[in-house]
Amino acid sequence: MIFFLPMRGGPYKNLHQVLYAVLLLVTGAAHAGNALTIEEPWVRFIPGDRPMAGYFVLDNRGDKGRRLVKASSPAFGAVHMHKTVDENGLKSMRPVEALVVPARGQLEFEPGGYHLMLMKRQQDFEVGDELSIRLEFDDGSRISTLFTIKPSWQE
Ligand SMILES: [Cu+2]
Numbered sequence: 001m002i003f004f005l006p007m008r009g010g011p012y013k014n015l016h017q018v019l020y021a022v023l024l025l026v027t028g029a030a031h032a033g034n035a036l037t038i039e040e041p042w043v044r045f046i047p048g049d050r051p052m053a054g055y056f057v058l059d060n061r062g063d064k065g066r067r068l069v070k071a072s073s074p075a076f077g078a079v080h081m082h083k084t085v086d087e088n089g090l091k092s093m094r095p096v097e098a099l100v101v102p103a104r105g106q107l108e109f110e111p112g113g114y115h116l117m118l119m120k121r122q123q124d125f126e127v128g129d130e131l132s133i134r135l136e137f138d139d140g141s142r143i144s145t146l147f148t149i150k151p152s153w154q155e
Pocket residue numbers: 082083093115116117
């Protein structure tokens with residue numbers, strides 16, 4: 001009795017708690033991973049050292065809005081979020097601090113609108129190359145995917 005009681009009350013109960021916690025972590029991570037995805041990621045090719053622009057659609061299937069606060073890539077020294085604005089026919093770019101992907105909605109980065117400004121390239125690129133870009137959210141979560149470099153005329 002003295003041997004069995006502690007065994008039942010202690011380690012087994014704890015083991016179940018640990019297994020349950022692991023199960024929650026695994027399913028929680030799977031949910032988080034599935035809720036937000038990067039669709040149609042591509043980069044418009046620009047020769048030389050000038051900045052290139054990255055485009056994608058963020059698809060949020062979760063029931064909470066997500067706030068995108070940062071983008072980065074090992075292939076570039078700096079990545080900023082920009083918005084192209086058209087004022088009386090004059091196009092310019094403005095920095096964007098953060099953007100919300102609405103619950104069960106999408107946020108589009110597309111030519112003429114939001115884009116990632118990819119600056120200070122760390123390597124040479126050609127059309128067809130792929131490069132990794134990571135997006136970070138204000139809750140600390142991150143997702144990354146491969147962007148394909150496409151010809152400059154592609155929209
Ligand atoms: Cu820009």
